[in-house]
Each structure stands twice: as structure tokens, then as C-alpha cells.
Amino acid sequence: MNTNRRLERANDNAAAFWLAQARAHGWRSRTLPGLTAVRCARTPDDAHRFVVTRPYAETCVVERELANLLSEWSTVCFTLEDPYGGLDLTRFGAVRMAVMPVMVRDPGPVEGAPAALPAVSQAYGGGRLTVDEATDGDGFALVERAIVEGFPLPARQPWVRGEALPERLLDEPGWRAWLGRVDGAVASTCLTYDDGRATGVYWVATLPEWRGRGVAGAVLRTALAHAHPDRPATLVATALGEPLYRKLGFTEQARTCWWTRTSVEG
Template sequence: MNTNSRLERANDNATAFWLAQARVHGWESRTRPGLTAVRCARTPDDAHRIVVTRPYAEPAVLEQELAALLDEWSTIRFTLEDPYGGLDLTRFGATRLPIMPVMVRDPGPVEGATTDLPAVSETHDGETLTVDEASDGDSFALVERTIVEGFPLPARRPWVRGEALPEPLLREPGWRAWLGRVGGTVAGTCLTYDDGQATGVYWVATLPDWRGRGIAKAVLQTALVHAHPDRPATLVATSVGEPLYRKLGFTEQARTCWWIRTSAAG
């Protein structure tokens, strides 16, 4: 598998992850070769999501297409993922975030992980840490709240059950959620989405009071072992998470450029 196919596998998984949410929420979406857009619409100013999945020959042509789509959807806010780095969306009133690595981990054993579920270990300060799959509505609501408050997702605050992650997502094929507790108290979480080719890791979150105690590592180890260990795992890393992901065997495939617009273009 060459670098390009690894990157495109990660891009395709991100697309499938957002399309699964679109199906459950009832959001409009638009897909054509090389580009997928989701019209997230809890409120009129929810940020729409756009993922570029394949290289483009002419950035100006793609930018023109994006301008037409944003106009058609009356888009106020958006987030666009461009793993090829050729777009300049400043004319849309967008800001480029710090470049982040797209990372892939080949199938294989996860060092330090257990195949038991729930997985039981200790935090760095000796407390009992349990990681299990969130497979019912109440535990999935805890996952949702932890992501909203710990990732965080400011647009979804204050947290309202089911607004960000409705319970029917649990019935979407490939969609799974993982929840870490310390002494029974929720501490961290992540989501995984398997599209049949790769398993994407999303929204790895630790609540502020539990950071620095190995929660994210334990949750991610469990997810990697149990979600679909025979497939490559993919993710986009923040600067905070990247060292952990490298320790768990993820390697950089490309550096993706994310553009965000938080208000209507002037």
C-alpha cells in the first residue's frame, strides 16, 4: 500500500463518518468524486462539513465549485478538510488552522493492551481504570457529553442529550463508542467508524480533571484491539495527541489543512 492510497483511505473514512451522521440526523449531503459536503443543520448557523478526498488539478476550479455550494446552502459557518493543501479560502472569510498530520496504523498487536472487555488497568496514579464499549443509550449519552465537554465541542454547549450524537448512531453499521471510567466516574472516550476498508478514530476526549493520567491511551488501546483489529486505523492528530498516536504505532501519511469560517463572509 503506497502513501497515496493510505491517505485516500483515511479521507474516505472521514467522508463515511460524516455521511453516517447525515443519515441519522436527516441532513442534506452532496457527494461527487473527490469531494463530499454535509449540510449539518441543527440550527441555521451550524458549521457545514466539507471533505476533499482526492487530488485536484486546478485549485481555482474547486474553489469556484465551493463558492457555488456555499451560496446554494446559504452557509454561514463551515469546516473544510484539504489534505492536499492547494486551496486558499481566505476570500470566503475562512481561516486556516495549524497543519495537522493524517496518520495511519497498520493492523497488528497493540502494545500494553488487553483483549478483555471491559479492559481493566491503572491510571498513572494507581487508580482503577475501566474501558468498555458504550452499547446502550445511557452509556452513549455519557460518551456524547464527554466529547462535548472534553474535546470540546463549543457549538454543542451546553450539552443536550442526543443533539450532537443521537442514539440511533449506535445502529449505524461500523459505528462504535468507547468509554473510560476511573472508579466508576466517567473520564474519557473516543469513537471509531469502520467503513469496510479502515477504522477511523474520532473525537478522542479526556475530561479536564482526568488529563495526564493515561486515560486517552487506555481508551484508544481498547478501541484499536476491539473495533476492527484486522483493518488499518486512521485519524487526524492534534499537536496534543500526536505523541500518543506515534507511540501506539500510527505514522504520518500527509499533513492536512483545515479551513474554518465562523461567521458569514463579508
């Protein structure tokens, strides 16, 4: 089996990101060779999360492990990330979503990033953009709401403080939240998770009225420059975000296939 160390590093970070959420929420989880599973349980039909982390010689092995977990956990909905693209989960009632690039940025300086926090700029329609780290409960709640409404996360709407991202996540080592505000109003945000080997970037979100104005780029540059710039940075890019990530030095390692099921198969 061919392995791509950069890709596996990104996979491991994604798995660790979900395991950190499992600890904060008190969810069950399982780490198997090549597969990490989290039983998200905010509601009975909350989508359980599965991340394939290593190449597989036989798809039937992964699918058997998945079937066992779906049965054990009485799973209704789930999302599975397969960066190797060989699984077919239609027999589980899952639908294949858009294929997205897994991207990695090598350690190094971030062009245009601020040297200190908070970062302040006057270049946003005459407004004053401030980017800083959210380190307390109130700041983290602003980040959570921006992600729920701006990413968006429809299953978590209307926003309820702490339901999607509880404040306990701030106690998880490596978990950091970044907040961009224009004249004090929340405009854009993202999360980073450092697992000791790489820093993953997650849920880059911009509220509708600020899209296309460079605010997300400013937030991301700040996060990359201040969240362990000595480590590789990883992310999965949406079509909307990919051009920005390429400008910031991210390169594609693979194209990951996400499968999702929104109800029990008939």
C-alpha cells in the same frame, strides 16, 4: 497527480464518518468527485462540513464546487479539510487553522491492549479504570457528554443529550463508542468508524482532571484492539495527541489544512 493510497483511505473514512452523521440527523449531503459535503443543520449557523478526498489538478474546480454548495445551502459557517494543502479559501471569508497530520496505523496487535472487554486496570492513582464499549443509549450519552465537555465542542455547550451525537448513530454500521471510567466516573472516551476498508478514530477526549495520566492511551488501545484490528486505523492528530499516536504505531501520511468560516463574509 500523485496519490497516496493510505491518505485516500483516511480521507474516505472521514467523509464516510460525516455521511453517517448526516443519515442519523437527517441532514442533506452531497458526494462529488474528490469532495464530500454535509449540510449540518442543528441550528441555522451550524458549521457545514466539507472533506476533500482526492488530489486536484486545478484548485479552481474545487473552489467552484464549494461556491455552488455554499450558495445552494445558504451556508453561514463551514469547515473544510484539505489534506493536499493547495486551496486558498480567504475569498470565501475563511481562516486557515493549524495544519495537522493525517496518520495511519497498519493492522496488527496493539501492545498493552486487553484481550477481552471490559478492560480493567488498577494503575490510575489507585483507582480502578474500566474501559468498555458503549452500546446503549445511556452509555452513548456519557460518551457524547465527555466529547462535548472534554474535547471540547464549544458550539454544543452546554451539553444537551442527543444534540451533538444522537443515539441513532448506534444503528449506523461501523459506528462504535468507547468509554473509560475511573471508579465509575467518566474519564476519557473516543469514537471509531469502520467503513469496510479502514477504521477511523475520532474525538479522543479526556476530562480535564484526568489529562496526563494515561487514561486516553488505555481507551485508545482498547478501541484499536477491538474495532476491526485487521484493518488500517486512521486519524487526524492534534499537537497534544500526536506523541501518543506515534507510540501506538501511527505514521504521518500528510499534513491537512483546515479552513473555517464563522460568519458570512462582508
